[in-house]
Amino acid sequence: MTKTILDRLEAQGLRMTDQRRTIAQVIEQASDHPDVEELHARANALDARISLATVYRTVKLLEEMGILDRLEFGDGRARFEDSQRDHHDHLIDMDTGEVIEFCDPEIEALQEKIARRLGYHLQGHRLELLGRKIKG
């Protein structure tokens, strides 16, 4: 079992504020890919005292701690997801913008193999497919 985000913040000597508690909760409950504005909206629904700047700061902090993954789907803003979720990749529907998650062990293994072939230890990876729905 993994430690909560809050435990990990405390372990680093960082202070437990209501803002961080709330933002952490929002992130842990999210199963999608919210951007900062969306995180701010969700956090504010729980506690109106949370500023956008604090969300930016917290998200940056969590990313540096490896708790959050930052994603960019090409629309200029960063999106986030809990890095403890099982690894998965994304397929983006070019017509609707919908993001479909998928995971394929074969492709994961292949990525490892390729990195090794190039003389690298794989530390992270991101695969994004762009597609259009097959009709019929």
Added chain:
Amino acid sequence: MTKTILDRLEAQGLRMTDQRRTIAQVIEQASDHPDVEELHARANALDARISLATVYRTVKLLEEMGILDRLEFGDGRARFEDSQRDHHDHLIDMDTGEVIEFCDPEIEALQEKIARRLGYHLQGHRLELLGRKIKG
């Protein structure tokens, strides 16, 4: 054999200006992943009358025409490469930031397969690996 960027611009009824000629030349000669500022610098070395705004406009135009691919390596600015170059993916050296290109037919095929399995026609794809050099 593929048409030049200039031919394709003309074919769309767009005007051939010195700026576009120069920017097209810079892009065709690039074998790396320049950002807009870098493209501007290279273009300006050939012709000082090219503004940054024009580079932005041209790059956007070329991207919409499918001539250029826009890449994002997570540092906030867009990078570009000629989309006519053989498809390849990128491995980013986490320590140096160096970008290594590679191509693996197996992984390409697998991507197609996955997209189809999800009910999609694959229109584009991007794979980025992050790694650290294996020592010894």
Added chain:
DNA sequence: ATAGTTGCAAAGTCTTTGCGGAAAT
């Protein structure tokens, strides 16, 4: 009491755009 956090607003970075002048067709 002390050092870390926050909110606010200002500033930063990258990109887009309105406009009058310039150039391509």
Added chain:
DNA sequence: ATTTCCGCAAAGACTTTGCAACTAT
């Protein structure tokens, strides 16, 4: 002659940051 394009500077979108007030320890 028209219509498109360019340079410039202003504006936009997203993100970061300086500072004084606040708060967890």
